[in-house]
Amino acid sequence: MPGKGVRWTSDPGTVDEHELFHAYPMLHRLPRTLRELLVVNARRITAPQGAVLFDVDQPCHLFVLLTDGVLRVFRPGEDREIFLYTVERGQSCILTVSCLLGQARYPARGVVEEDVVGYALPRALFLELLDRSSDFRQFIFELFGDRLTGLMALIEEVAFRHLDERLAAHLLERPDVVEITHQRLAAELGTAREVVSRILKQFEREALVRLERGAIHIVDRPGLARRAGLRA
Numbered sequence: 001m002p003g004k005g006v007r008w009t010s011d012p013g014t015v016d017e018h019e020l021f022h023a024y025p026m027l028h029r030l031p032r033t034l035r036e037l038l039v040v041n042a043r044r045i046t047a048p049q050g051a052v053l054f055d056v057d058q059p060c061h062l063f064v065l066l067t068d069g070v071l072r073v074f075r076p077g078e079d080r081e082i083f084l085y086t087v088e089r090g091q092s093c094i095l096t097v098s099c100l101l102g103q104a105r106y107p108a109r110g111v112v113e114e115d116v117v118g119y120a121l122p123r124a125l126f127l128e129l130l131d132r133s134s135d136f137r138q139f140i141f142e143l144f145g146d147r148l149t150g151l152m153a154l155i156e157e158v159a160f161r162h163l164d165e166r167l168a169a170h171l172l173e174r175p176d177v178v179e180i181t182h183q184r185l186a187a188e189l190g191t192a193r194e195v196v197s198r199i200l201k202q203f204e205r206e207a208l209v210r211l212e213r214g215a216i217h218i219v220d221r222p223g224l225a226r227r228a229g230l231r232a
Helices: 017-023 025-029 032-041 094-102 123-132 134-160 163-172 182-189 193-205 221-227
Strands: 043-047 052-054 062-076 081-088 109-122 209-212 215-218
Touching: 017 025, 017 062, 025 134, 032 109, 032 123, 062 094, 062 123, 081 134, 081 182, 094 123, 094 134, 109 123, 123 134, 163 182, 163 193, 163 215, 163 221, 182 193, 193 209
Parallel strands: none
Antiparallel strands: 043 109, 052 109, 062 081, 062 109, 209 215
């Protein structure tokens, strides 16, 4: 079951069709009978930053469509975690899809990164949409394709790229002032905080960044690009 802070509407059928269909335009193409089933059976969900939407080894019964906010999905460990992907408006979670199809338990944790609003569909309705709507199947297949491509790139990075290169490339994706802790960076890269701190100190000695509490200032982007093995 979802963790503390997650709020559900008291009854199914409280769907703001404009909100949901605007976030997921392909729902407009559902046959009328399926749209009616969706409106009747979906439940609105809200969850604040930090709430756990699902966790490792929990049963999976619901398919969530986000209309606002960001969900962070990762595999937790004893002293570190492996970041997998984020889910945003108009997207959904492939681990949830996999668990619903295989009637399996969650292999990862989903934590709200930015306050979430969305709609939860019961497993039976998810399977009916998948079975009866080619547009819904296409949405799910495209979702799988995009996520698997991203996960393969993550595996390649972790397996074959040095951590200093990965950290440099990670910083280059951010603005010039990155408001983030070393612990959070370590979690996103799947390593220990001490390792990230050591590499950042080296970057600072090389005048690539300037460090302060809770923030990293990027000083030399071309230099970071070289460190990442990229062209400046």
